Amino acid sequence: xxxxxxxxxxxxxxxxxxxxxxxxxxxxxxxxxLRALYDSFLNYRPTEPHWSDRDRLxxxxxxxxxxxxxxxxxKGFFPQEELTTFCHPTSRLGGHPEKGKIPGIEASTGALGxxxxxxxxxxxxxxxxxxxYRVVVVTGDGEINEGSVWExxxxxxxxxxxxxxxxxxxxxxxxxxSTREVLDLEPLTDKWRSFGFExxxxxxxxxxxxxxxxxxxxxxxxxxxxxxxHTIKGKGFPFAEGRAEWHHKSRLKEEEITAMYECLR
Amino acid sequence: MRKSALSYVYKLAQQDERxxxxxxxxxxxxxxxxxxxxPDRFFMEGVSEQHIIGMAAGLAMEGFIxxxxxxxxxLTRRCYEQVALDLCLQNLPVRLIANGGGVVYAPxxxxxxxVEDMGILRTLPNMTIIAxxxxxxxxxxxxxxxxxxxxxxxxxxxxxxxxxSKPEYGFExxxxxxxxxxxxGLFVSTGVMxxxxxxxxxxxxxxxxxxxxxHIHTIKPIDKSTLSHWLPKVQGVVTVEEHTRIGGxxxxxxxxxxxxxPEQAVKxxxxxxxxxxxxxxGTQSSLLTHWGITVDSLCAAMxxxxxxx
Numbered sequence: 172x173x174x175x176x177x178x179x180x181x182x183x184x185x186x187x188x189x190x191x192x193x194x195x196x197x198x199x200x201x202x203x204x205l206r207a208l209y210d211s212f213l214n215y216r217p218t219e220p221h222w223s224d225r226d227r228l229x230x231x232x233x234x235x236x237x238x239x240x241x242x243x244x245x246k247g248f249f250p251q252e253e254l255t256t257f258c259h260p261t262s263r264l265g266g267h268p269e270k271g272k273i274p275g276i277e278a279s280t281g282a283l284g285x286x287x288x289x290x291x292x293x294x295x296x297x298x299x300x301x302x303x304y305r306v307v308v309v310t311g312d313g314e315i316n317e318g319s320v321w322e323x324x325x326x327x328x329x330x331x332x333x334x335x336x337x338x339x340x341x342x343x344x345x346x347x348x349s350t351r352e353v354l355d356l357e358p359l360t361d362k363w364r365s366f367g368f369e370x371x372x373x374x375x376x377x378x379x380x381x382x383x384x385x386x387x388x389x390x391x392x393x394x395x396x397x398x399x400x401h402t403i404k405g406k407g408f409p410f411a412e413g414r415a416e417w418h419h420k421s422r423l424k425e426e427e428i429t430a431m432y433e434c435l436r
Numbered sequence: 437m438r439k440s441a442l443s444y445v446y447k448l449a450q451q452d453e454r455x456x457x458x459x460x461x462x463x464x465x466x467x468x469x470x471x472x473x474x475p476d477r478f479f480m481e482g483v484s485e486q487h488i489i490g491m492a493a494g495l496a497m498e499g500f501i502x503x504x505x506x507x508x509x510x511l512t513r514r515c516y517e518q519v520a521l522d523l524c525l526q527n528l529p530v531r532l533i534a535n536g537g538g539v540v541y542a543p544x545x546x547x548x549x550x551v552e553d554m555g556i557l558r559t560l561p562n563m564t565i566i567a568x569x570x571x572x573x574x575x576x577x578x579x580x581x582x583x584x585x586x587x588x589x590x591x592x593x594x595x596x597x598x599x600x601s602k603p604e605y606g607f608e609x610x611x612x613x614x615x616x617x618x619x620x621g622l623f624v625s626t627g628v629m630x631x632x633x634x635x636x637x638x639x640x641x642x643x644x645x646x647x648x649x650x651h652i653h654t655i656k657p658i659d660k661s662t663l664s665h666w667l668p669k670v671q672g673v674v675t676v677e678e679h680t681r682i683g684g685x686x687x688x689x690x691x692x693x694x695x696x697x698p699e700q701a702v703k704x705x706x707x708x709x710x711x712x713x714x715x716x717x718g719t720q721s722s723l724l725t726h727w728g729i730t731v732d733s734l735c736a737a738m739x740x741x742x743x744x745x
Contacts, residue, residue, distance in 0.1 A: 270497075270526055278497070279525050282517055288487045289522060292494020292502075299456075299476050299500075319518075322487035 172407055176202055176378070177435045180407050182241035182254055184431045186264070189255030192421035193266070196405040196414070198238040200342040200375070201309060204400055205242045207381035208307060208338075212388070217247035220274040226304050227293050229278045231286020232311035232340060233267040234419070240264055240273075248275035284317025286310060287337060291327050294335040294395075305388070306335045313345030316354050321366065327395040328367025336388055336396040337368070340375065342404035346418050363397035375400030408434050438592045440571040441533050444578035445503045446470040449477055452582060456495055458488055460506035485510050489518035489530070496528035501582060507541070508534035508550030508591060512557060523587040524560040530587050537567060537591035537627060538678030539714065542723040546713045550591075555683025557589050558656050564609065565655040567591040567627035570599045573653065576607035584609055593628040594720060600631050601651075612659035614666065618648025621672040621738045626652045626685045629676045629729075636674075636734035647738055658688050664697055672741025673704045676734055678724065681708035703744060705737045 172180075179202050187193040209215075213226040230239050237257070244251040249263070256262035263272045267281025278289050290308040297304055310320065327335055341359065343350050350356050363370045369390040373380055381400075390396045404418070405411030408431060420427075442457075446469060449455040456477040457470060471478040481488050485506060492502035504511070511534045512519070523530050534553065541548035557563050564586050568574045574592075581588055588609075605613045615630065616637050623633035630651045640647045650666060652659065667673060675686040686706030693702050709727055716726050724730065 278493075279521060282521055284486070285490050285518060285522055288490025288518070289494040289497070291487070292491040292496070293498055294494075295479075295491065296495050296498035296500060300498075319484075319486040319490070322482075322484035323490065326481055326484065326487055326491060 179241050181435050183237045186254040186257040190257030193237050194234040194419045196417040197235040199406045200402040200404045201340040202238050203376045203378050209242050211382040212385040227277045228307045229286040229290050230309050232314050233280030236268040243275040283314040284319040287323035294332040309338045312341045312350050324366040331393045332395045333389040338398045342402040344404040348415050368397040369394045370397045372399040375402035437571045437574050438595050440574045454501045456500050456502045458504045485515040486518050489515045490522050492530045493522035496530050503531045505533040508537045512553040524562045527562045531581050532589045534591050539720050539723045540594045542720050543717045551709050552680050562586045564588045569630040572599050573601040597628050610654045610657050612652045612662040615651050616649040618670045619646035621647040622670045624650045624675045635731045667702045668700045674737045676707040
């Protein structure tokens, strides 16, 4: 893990400690996905968050918002010092992201299975008005248990929304345990393909590979894209990696906080 | 009423490029004229109500005004979370046109009846709920939907209902219409039950009792100023709605009286659907009669109210 990935994780831990809680595992698995998107793919203006030609990113797995908050703060959408106010009574930064409160947040998410439908609407709007912005939706893996995701997937394919890309953070763990045990998603690539998407799989922690793939988007001129990102829940923290109890953490112990910072040295 | 509403969507779409139409899996030929004339703003998205609401929200985020149309119960029960979070939390100007509000689909049974739609939506912040009384009123409502900055739920009746509204009364979202001035008692109604309330008022007149009719087309936000003006002036109030007695018009009026005019002891009798699933089929009219929602029961309730006072 390079210095930048560690820095972003440090910002996340700062927020987690500030709020005394948070979805650590779910945030850490997608740090590199968001990093690559905001470093190398998305067009945006941090000081002009409503710029009409910006690319739109919806974090459909809203519980992973700590990672998005860290990236947005680092990019200048709001002050980094604000991260430690996470979940405080009057903070803008809640346990799930809300549109209208936080610059750079395109949709209020948190209840799972909503983001892709909203993304379809936004991508369709671009198509109707012949605008060139692109739409990215980041989903979880447990999230796509929701039937609404597949309703949206059929619709995206029907409308040939090539301007829409779905990144699935496939860390293979959901709240209770492994996705295989709770509700097996396999064969996941075949599923998205059969729903009319152009699909690729990638190591979701390999920044270079992610950036190279993003430069090739859209993968098709008439189909939406799904990128299955193989990731590790809690990536960067050996004691949390792949462990369901770190999906969401509250009542952090002092030694756990110390251990998290130790990992980021 | 449905035909008026959908024809008006096309009219609005011709006038305003922000208007889009989204249906689920409606009957063949619905809005064919719009599909042919403006195909890029006409969508038939399939039996996927959850997705449709989210998609409408996405379009609204980009400045469009989506009109979503399907059967009332599927537009409320099935996608309640999407309506709450995608539309109301984000306060987006999506218009939900709900076919068959109440017991229009009586022969199809409890799966197709929308008897708690207004109640469950009334609990959602930012939601506006409107139940016009006839097709003419629908036509007066539709142009106002363009600039209303919140989600709107529009409850349609069966269609072909008698016209009881009048142009001179006008129409403003959120402003109740006094169709008949009260003396002794006041019927407070919404949707097509306003027709029944007017009939009841006529019948009461024959008995020598002058009763008014207040048509509350907008259940939320409810017109507090009109209620506070008229309720203290009468000796009895009967509310009537084609909706469960829990959470709809009657509840809204009771809440208003309790919260806003506690010093006034307004007597209110609520007529609506009892707290049980439909146990008969038949027709809208037969089911309403089965539940005691009739002109006669309205009159009897009013007489009892006035007798008590």
